[in-house]
Amino acid sequence: MEKRTELYRGKAKSVFTTDNPDRLILLFRNDTSAFDGQKVEQLDRKGMVNNKFNAFIMQQLEAAGIPTQFDALLSDNECMVKKLDMIPVECVVRNYAAGSLVRRLGVEEGLELSPPTFELFLKNDALHDPFINETHVYAFGWATPEQLSRMKALTFEVNDVLKKLFDDAGLLLVDFKLEFGVHHGEIVLGDEFSPDGCRLWDKETRKKMDKDRFRQGLGDVIEAYEEVANRLGVPL
Ligand code: ADP
Ligand code: UDP
Numbered sequence: 001m002e003k004r005t006e007l008y009r010g011k012a013k014s015v016f017t018t019d020n021p022d023r024l025i026l027l028f029r030n031d032t033s034a035f036d037g038q039k040v041e042q043l044d045r046k047g048m049v050n051n052k053f054n055a056f057i058m059q060q061l062e063a064a065g066i067p068t069q070f071d072a073l074l075s076d077n078e079c080m081v082k083k084l085d086m087i088p089v090e091c092v093v094r095n096y097a098a099g100s101l102v103r104r105l106g107v108e109e110g111l112e113l114s115p116p117t118f119e120l121f122l123k124n125d126a127l128h129d130p131f132i133n134e135t136h137v138y139a140f141g142w143a144t145p146e147q148l149s150r151m152k153a154l155t156f157e158v159n160d161v162l163k164k165l166f167d168d169a170g171l172l173l174v175d176f177k178l179e180f181g182v183h184h185g186e187i188v189l190g191d192e193f194s195p196d197g198c199r200l201w202d203k204e205t206r207k208k209m210d211k212d213r214f215r216q217g218l219g220d221v222i223e224a225y226e227e228v229a230n231r232l233g234v235p236l
Contacts (some may be wrong), residue, residue: 084181174199
C-alpha cells in the first residue's frame with residue numbers, strides 16, 4: 001500500500017490518501033492540544049502510544065461486533081483505515097460527571113450517572129464544539145434519524161464493552177467521545193479511541209490517567225497513558 005498525499009492535517013493526526021481510494025492512512029503525531037487548540041505541546045511517544053492503544057481498542061470493539069474503520073497497524077505511528085465520509089457530530093457517553101457536564105450543570109465531579117448520559121456536540125473548533133440536540137442534526141442534515149439512531153446504539157454498545165475492559169484493568173471509564181462516518185452506506189466507528197478522547201480514573205484512588213493530566217497541568221501525561229496501556233496488555 002502506497003502512502004500518497006496529505007489530505008488533512010488535524011490537531012493530533014494527519015490523514016493521507018493511499019493508492020486504494022477506499023483506504024486512508026492515519027498518522028498519529030506527538031502534538032497534544034486542549035481548549036480547541038489554544039494549548040499545544042509536543043509530548044514524546046504520544047503518537048506511538050495512541051496509535052497502538054487505538055489499534056488495540058478498535059480490534060476489541062470489532063471482535064465484539066461493532067463496525068470500525070480499523071484495517072491494520074502499519075508502523076509505530078501509522079495505521080490503515082477505511083475511508084469514511086465523516087459525520088461532524090461527536091457522540092459523548094458519561095458514566096460519571098466530569099468536564100463540561102460539571103461546568104454546565106454545577107454537579108460534583110465524580111457523581112455516578114445512572115443510567116449513563118448521551119450527548120451530542122457539533123465538531124467545529126471555531127464555534128468551540130457547541131452542545132446540540134438531535135433535531136439540529138436532522139435540520140442541518142448532518143445525519144438522518146436512522147443514522148443517528150445507529151450511532152447512539154453503537155455508542156452505548158461501545159460503553160458496555162469498554163466499561164468492562166477498563167474495569168478489569170482497575171480503571172473507571174468516566175466518559176468518552178466517538179466520531180462516526182459512512183462507508184458504503186453503513187455507519188462505521190471512525191477517528192480514534194485513546195486517552196486523548198476519554199476520561200479514565202484509577203478505580204481505587206481516582207487518579208486521573210487521561211488527557212485531563214495535560215489540560216490541568218498535572219504532569220506525567222504519557223507515563224499515565226503508558227500505564228493504562230500496560231494494564232490493558234496493549235503491546236507498546
Ligand atoms: P481534529 O480534526 O479534531 O483536529 P485529528 O487531528 O484527530 O482531529 O484529525 C483527524 C481527522 O481525520 C478528523 O477530522 C477526523 O474526523 C478525520 N477522520 C478520522 N478517521 C477518519 C476516517 N476513517 N476516514 C476519514 N476521515 C477520518
Ligand atoms: N472530548 C474529545 N474531543 C472534544 C471534546 C470532548 O475527545 O472535542 C472528550 C473528552 O476527552 C471527554 C469527553 O469527550 O472524555 C467529554 O468531554 P467534555 O464534554 O467534558 O468536554 P471537556 O471539558 O473535556 O472539553
